Amino acid sequence: MKPLYDDSRLRPWRIQKMRELLPALQEMVAEMQLVPDRFEARLKRVHPENRESAVNLLQYLVLRQHDLRGIQRELAGLGLSSLGRAEAGVMESFRAVIRLINTALAAADGNAKPAEMPESDPAFLQPPCGSTRLTENTAHVLGPPQPHRNTRIMVTMPPEAAHDLALLTSLLESGMDVARINCAHDQPEDWLRMTQNLAETSRATGKNCRVMTDLAGPKIRTAEVPAEVPVLKIKPERDTLGRVTLPARIRLLPASGTAACADSGETLPALVLDDKAFNNLKPGDTLHLRDTRGARRKLLLEQTDGDGLLGLSHKTIYAAPGIRLKPGRSDQPAVLVNAVLNPDPAVVLKPGDLLEIALHPQKSASFSASPSASASTTVTAHIACSLPEAFRNALPGAPVWFDDGKIGGIIEDIAEEKVLVRIRQARPTGTKLRADKGINLPQTVIEVSALTEKDRADLPWIQHHADLVALSFVNQAEDVQHLMDVMEANAPGAKQPAIILKIETRQAFDSLPDMLLTAMQARFCGVMIARGDLAIECGFERMAEVQEEILWISEAAHVPVIWATQVLENLAKTGLPSRAEISDAAMGNRAECVMLNKGPHITAAVQSLDNILHRMEAHQTKKKALLRKLSFEDRGLA
Incomplete structure (x- = not known):
């Protein structure tokens, strides 16, 4: 009866391939057999129940120092294990393949008994045992x-x-x-x-x-971002026809009340005034002003639950320190805005911006642009780092990532108290970087x-x-x-x-x-x-x-x-x-x-x-x- 599949023509090729592969496999086994002696000092510190697993790990690492892809293709072509799933029991996976090759070669050479292999070291786990151990x-x-x-x-x-x-x-x-x-x-x-x-x-x-x-x-994070900003836009909410559904709202605060307000978790922006000037204002007053664009605007004051007043406007206002608020009452002098507070403090970064990271939080308080002593361009934003020692080994050219990769840059210069980062990745319109956001230094050795x-x-x-x-x-x-x-x-x-x-x-x-x-x-x-x-x-x-x-x-x-x-x-x-x-x-x-x-x-x-x-x-x-x-x-x- 003719066999279903006649491989007689392929048999010489397979035998030759096995003869070629065998020395390479035996050489790797010999290298892995040296692991227990080579790493004995390290293995002595491992828990006794974990010694076999540690040996297997080290053998796997030794094995992966070689590129095995060619051998794997040849083994798969012969219908043998390609060793691609040998992790749990590296040594015995190799020994199993060698045993099969020895058996095939013995049959081809007319030998009744295949070549003997050295006894397996008790420290070497067989694949099923390794999987069971896991x-x-x-x-x-x-x-x-x-x-x-x-x-x-x-x-x-x-x-x-x-x-x-x-x-x-x-x-x-x-x-x-x-x-x-x-x-x-x-x-x-x-x-x-x-x-x-x-x-x-x-x-x-x-x-x-x-x-x-x-x-x-x-965790390396951005430190607290100052709430004080150079300019802040407030605008009313409008429906699809452009009609105002909710006026623009901004708080007016006395300078003495800003700390308590910050702790309250208030979500509205604020204008900070001198205490004396603030005390002259009352609910119902109308304040006239010109915003940073020179646009004429009005704020109608209302009482709030806290210490401040609430200003309402039906038009967009760009507020900044230095603008003057003129009460509608003729007997009241103009009030100067000392500061503008953002309820959601953040620095806005765009590609090309130069960010200064202060390595001491108290050094980072300004949001205004300032010239860099070590760069020809201007620093556009400042922020501090919660773990300055993380930058101890940083070098110019190293990448820095912020806020889970939303913002990325390259270190341009390093000084004793600051690091300058050129922003390479951010939205073209700007991405906000807030306090308590992660900082990653993937190419810097962090000794913390x-x-x-x-x-x-x-x-x-x-x-x-x-x-x-x-x-x-x-x-x-x-x-x-x-x-x-x-x-x-x-x-x-x-x-x-x-x-x-x-x-x-x-x-x-x-x-x-x-x-x-x-x-x-x-x-x-x-x-x-x-x-x-x-x-x-x-x-x-x-x-x-x-x-x-x-x-x-x-x-x-x-x-x-x-x-x-x-x-x-x-x-x-x-x-x-x-x-x-x-x-x-x-x-x-x-x-x-x-x-x-x-x-x-x-x-x-x-x-x-x-x-x-x-x-x-x-x-x-x-x-x-x-x-x-x-x-x-x-x-x-x-």
């Missing part, structure tokens, strides 16, 4: 899986979680596995109520839920401890109440060791929360293997891909590549990964997802956990993510596609 570690760190899916769901707790038991119940019943408490917000008493409510609702629903606390860390004084103060509470502690803005192994030392000093010999390494800077990405080996001194740890800051640091175009590398390295270490930042963000905030974020959420199936941020529709987001992850697990696990039976019309296939 599954076990994930269960210890993130809790047991749901019956219908393995990927966990983490949810950032909103302030309402401190008092709304119904919200927590709905989140647990919808599929939340881990609750995240962001220690950059709220207070310890709020966190305590959240954990107590979680424990109560968990008992009531019978649902397990771990608690992860996120340390605030040394990841553990702040606030973090140290929060840690005793965290160690007592949390299952996981996320180390924010970690950049190097020393940061991880510092956290471990502080926790041990706080509670010697006690069981500690598992450390989650938040990878959100370029420096952290480059240091990930070193940080993992340090974290693996404890029995359990994990990794979070904080894609917001990381995308800015590494470049949006590289983000897909970077997150893949983090997934591979973490799998080689048998460490669970949390896929975070902007997952189903539109759905959580507006109730309606975008098409792109559904695909992004499906990609999260590659990680062991997916994190959702808070929002008015967070319960719907959890339900949707639960459904997406459940469906995707039938098609994909890590990098491996699963060939589930598909349902489709069979017309035309007959």
